[in-house]
Amino acid sequence: MPSPDAIPPSPAFQAAGHIVRRLRNLGYQAYFAGGCVRDLLLGLTPKDYDVTTNARPGLVLDLFPQTFAVGAHFGVVLVRQTIDDQPILTEVATFRSDGAYLDGRHPSEVTFADHPQDDVRRRDFTINGMLLDPLKLPATWPIPPEALQAALLDYVHGREDLQAGIIRAIGDPILRFTEDKLRMLRAVRFAARFGYTLDPATAAAIRSLAPAIAQVSRERVRDELTRMLTEGHARRAFELLDETRLLPEVLPEIDRLHGVEQPPQYHPEGDVWIHTLLLLEKLPANCSPTLAWGALLHDIGKPATFQRAPDRIRFNGHVEVGVKIAAEICRRLRFSNDETDQILALVDNHMRFGHVKDMRESTLKRFFRLPHFDEHLALHRIDCLSSHGDLTLYDFARKRFAELPPESVQPKLLLTGRELIEAGYQPGPRFKKLLALAEDAQLEGRIHTLQEALDLVRSTESPEPTL
Secondary structure: OOOOOEEOOHHHHHHHHHHHHHHHHHOOOOEEOOOOHHHHHHOOOOOOOOOOOOOOHHHHHHOOOOOOEEEHHHOOEEEEEEEEOOOEEEEEOEEEEEEOOOOOOOOOOOOEEOOOHHHHOOEEEEHOOEEOOOHHHHHHHHOHHHHHHHHHEOOOOOHHHHHHHHEEEEOOOOHHHHOOHHHHHHHHHHHHHHEEEEEEHHHHHHHHHHHHHOOOOHHHHHHHHHHHOOOOOOHHHHHHHHHHOOOHHOOOHHHHHOOOOOOOOOOOOOHHHHHHHHHOOOOOOOHHHHHHHHHHOOOOOHHHHEEOOOEEEEOOOOOHHHHHHHHHHHHHHOHHHHHHHHHHHHHHHHHHHHHHOOOOOHHHHHHHOOOOHHHHHHHHHHHHHHHOOOOHHHHHHHHHHHHHHHHHHOOOOOOOHHHHHHOOOOOOOOHHHHHHHHHHHHHHOOOOOOOHHHHHHHHHHHOOOOO
């Protein structure tokens, strides 16, 4: 009898299990593979499940009603099923052994295999190289640990490394990383995410091959770095990037933060590198990528503007320089325009909180209009907590932002260009200034009607004659 707390497995588990059962009924081998097995053993709920089998791609394509040959040449097929009204995509890969990786990502040739041992040997890390027979598992959750152990197929000692907390490449680490250079970044990410250590031989291989990461597409590097920043262990990830010599290869601008002193009265925590690590430590899991990158890059202009002035260390113009450097990084890593705009806005505005109590009401409201202002607040908070610890300005800004209704921050304008033209003003250089003057007065509550707006403009200067 199942326990009273038992629940059905997730739709993704059911969909993958159905594929395994169907293949097994036809006489083929089929197992869960990779990260889903690792996560189940760790007591985590996998987001998706991969299936590996000795059935060839053509058979898989024909066997299920909805399939997609996303990588049939490499033995990979997507199977689409509907479980509990949810569309579920499951990746099904044929056992294979790979030839040489001439482009550093894809094997030049693939040989389909009949035995799972051959397949797991070409995978990346031991903790990702285990297989699981779902047909040996109970039909309800939670799955008892002893049932998972009984259903496990482990040809690479992944269970031992999982228990010991070690990220170890399968086989020769030099060969594994030469096949796909991105695996070096993945090793760092997994070690940070799970709080594991890198196997010494694996870490040595990364240090030796670190310059080869330049062969990986910028989009793949960007995505892997973004995962590091948003999985809740960003500080450890960047410490490992530094230790493995990957940091100067993927983000040389961040590497230059090392040893850049800061004025101790404002930054008792240490240099810019330490300050940035402290910010990364405070990024919550699943935070937005733009907030994470904004935190990483907010002080990127400091090394170029460091100055030991008579009174104290200064970084005059570091915001403006930082925006330019951040823009180059975003361009190099091929962020979208929207992502780039937000990351640069976070860098550009992070020092404005220092004046927030002295801002005119109109300036404050315009500040609050910045897109995703909650991210600006979040960055300022962790910036303070990672330096002097004083949250006075943060609390003031957060309170004012929360209490101001949106219609008062960005109200419908009393005066627009149309009314100015009707009042006898010509569009020109001063047009924008007059509109801004009226909007400031409206935001500050000094005018409430169109007539008051026109009176204010007229009190400033006479209209130009229309032609």
